[in-house]
Amino acid sequence: MNWLAVKLPVLVTLGGIFAVLLIASLTVHLLQRRSPGKSYGELRSRVRSWWVMVGVFSLAMVLNRNISLVFFAFMSFLALKEYFSLIPTRRADRRVLFWAYLAIPLQYYWVAQAWYGMFIIFIPVYAFLFLPMRMVTIGETRDFLKAAGTIHWGLMTLVFSLSHLAFLLVLPGAEDKAAGGPGLVLFLVLLTESNDVAQYVWGKSLGRRKIIPKVSPNKTWAGFLGGVATTTALAVGLAPWLTPMDLEHAAMAGLLIGISGFVGDVVVSALKRDLGVKDSGALIPGHGGVLDRIDSLTYTAPLFFHFIRYLYF
Amino acid sequence: MVRLLRFLFFAVLVRLVVLVVLGLNVRRREWLPKAGPALIAANHNSHLDTLVLMSLLPLEMLPRLRPVAAMDYFLGNRLLAWFALHIIGIIPLSRRPQRGSDPLAGCAEALERGDILLLFPEGSRGEPERLARFKTGIAHLTERFPQVPVTPVFLHGLGKALPKGEGLLVPFFCDVFVGEALHWEGDRAGFMAGLERATARLADEGRFPSWD
Numbered sequence: 001m002n003w004l005a006v007k008l009p010v011l012v013t014l015g016g017i018f019a020v021l022l023i024a025s026l027t028v029h030l031l032q033r034r035s036p037g038k039s040y041g042e043l044r045s046r047v048r049s050w051w052v053m054v055g056v057f058s059l060a061m062v063l064n065r066n067i068s069l070v071f072f073a074f075m076s077f078l079a080l081k082e083y084f085s086l087i088p089t090r091r092a093d094r095r096v097l098f099w100a101y102l103a104i105p106l107q108y109y110w111v112a113q114a115w116y117g118m119f120i121i122f123i124p125v126y127a128f129l130f131l132p133m134r135m136v137t138i139g140e141t142r143d144f145l146k147a148a149g150t151i152h153w154g155l156m157t158l159v160f161s162l163s164h165l166a167f168l169l170v171l172p173g174a175e176d177k178a179a180g181g182p183g184l185v186l187f188l189v190l191l192t193e194s195n196d197v198a199q200y201v202w203g204k205s206l207g208r209r210k211i212i213p214k215v216s217p218n219k220t221w222a223g224f225l226g227g228v229a230t231t232t233a234l235a236v237g238l239a240p241w242l243t244p245m246d247l248e249h250a251a252m253a254g255l256l257i258g259i260s261g262f263v264g265d266v267v268v269s270a271l272k273r274d275l276g277v278k279d280s281g282a283l284i285p286g287h288g289g290v291l292d293r294i295d296s297l298t299y300t301a302p303l304f305f306h307f308i309r310y311l312y313f
Numbered sequence: 314m315v316r317l318l319r320f321l322f323f324a325v326l327v328r329l330v331v332l333v334v335l336g337l338n339v340r341r342r343e344w345l346p347k348a349g350p351a352l353i354a355a356n357h358n359s360h361l362d363t364l365v366l367m368s369l370l371p372l373e374m375l376p377r378l379r380p381v382a383a384m385d386y387f388l389g390n391r392l393l394a395w396f397a398l399h400i401i402g403i404i405p406l407s408r409r410p411q412r413g414s415d416p417l418a419g420c421a422e423a424l425e426r427g428d429i430l431l432l433f434p435e436g437s438r439g440e441p442e443r444l445a446r447f448k449t450g451i452a453h454l455t456e457r458f459p460q461v462p463v464t465p466v467f468l469h470g471l472g473k474a475l476p477k478g479e480g481l482l483v484p485f486f487c488d489v490f491v492g493e494a495l496h497w498e499g500d501r502a503g504f505m506a507g508l509e510r511a512t513a514r515l516a517d518e519g520r521f522p523s524w525d
Binding site: 077078081082084085086087088089090091094095097098101275276277281282283 | 336338441470473476479481483484485486487520522523524525
């Protein structure tokens with residue numbers, strides 16, 4: 001297995017995901033055949049996009065570590081670009097935004113170096129202090145605080161938080177434990193995304209009482225609780241394969257990902273509601289934008305990272 | 314040789330910048346002309362406008378694609394002139410034509426050959442992300458070629474990525490809204506009003522964040 005960057009459990013799990021996608025595609029196909037009058041276009045394009053996303057993610061994970069890091073850096077870039085294109089920005093801040101983009105290669109370079117000390121303070125300290133200084137040298141003070149705040153929120157959420165996914169790959173000592181760094185990334189991403197799907201499915205089939213109607217009118221208690229329960233069960237099942245966690249910690253990780261994934265989702269929903277848009281973009285047919293797909297990860301990635309790092313690394 | 318250079322420039326560099334660094338959200342790409350002669354009329358905010366429009370059409374149509382651009386600006390120095398004429402493939406248009414000469418001769422010739430012309434009726438990039446009054450050159454051209462369809466396109470975001478007077482490109486997702494092709498209906502004023510209305514309608518489709 002020297003030609004691949006991952007261990008057997010990771011490959012088997014990826015194979016399992018493809019099997020689930022195959023079942024999903026067949027189901028949509030059969031549904032369409034049974035009632036040709038009904039349109040399943042939205043569902044079809046959603047499943048097709050899942051194929052593309054899972055395919056690209058699997059390739060990026062399996063080939064080698066540096067390709068995985070470039071993939072995550074590019075994901076941060078797409079998300080930050082979508083965010084900067086969506087929010088009101090000041091004309092004077094064009095060059096400030098350029099510097100904000102430059103934080104992406106630097107942040108992922110620290111990851112590639114496995115330099116934890118720099119990785120964990122670069123954006124919260126250095127970028128946080130530098131960008132307002134650059135804004136001051138340009139000199140526009142109207143809406144200064146709003147601009148400084150929105151730019152930094154984007155960097156924290158879409159670069160700092162997401163880069164925790166990448167740091168899982170380089171955690172010192174991870175290679176010798178269970179399925180290594182790729183096992184941890186796959187565990188986190190698979191649970192976060194399946195938590196989104198499970199919350200949607202439980203909510204659609206049983207949901208009645210709304211959980212947070214002002215922000216996200218489609219979210220229900222049944223969806224939330226069903227999703228968290230499903231994710232916890234999945235975590236207990238997958239953890240022995242993919243991670244060094246024991247059962248108790250696996251259940252805690254499942255709860256953490258289930259609950260914080262929901263929070264990440266509704267936080268981005270609040271942002272979109274504030275801006276008056278339904279989707280953050282149109283890059284992923286059936287899903288919306290990049291931000292719509294990775295919203296939960298912005299919360300689960302840093303929280304799961306510190307959970308596992310505190311307990312095992 | 315120059316044709317190969319032009320092909321590589323658009324196939325590699327332009328597509329990399331337009332699709333990866335920027336990123337497009339295109340509505341109704343299938344309404345763009347599939348063959349010449351045809352006119353595409355877009356609003357103008359940035360040098361990137363031309364590159365984005367040219368990358369929307371398939372590469373095999375590249376030899377047919379001719380942006381119409383200001384002679385005084387693009388033929389200003391020899392290096393820029395070579396690049397504009399041979400790599401971008403512009404048809405130079407004089408903004409201050411001499412008496413007795415036909416400013417649209419180059420455009421007319423290209424349409425007769427069956428080319429697809431890209432025009433920016435605002436005449437200049439102007440204030441970024443603000444729609445200016447259209448100039449009537451396009452109506453004169455359409456009057457001479459009444460059978461040629463004019464497809465209106467509205468672009469947003471490129472003026473933020475690279476506005477007039479700036480040399481540094483800052484990535485933004487950009488919107489491209491394609492409208493239904495317009496046809497000559499007998500009078501210039503009516504045609505201009507129709508084109509401006511169509512462009513304004515396309516602009517109203519989007520919900521753009523403030524940028525002051």
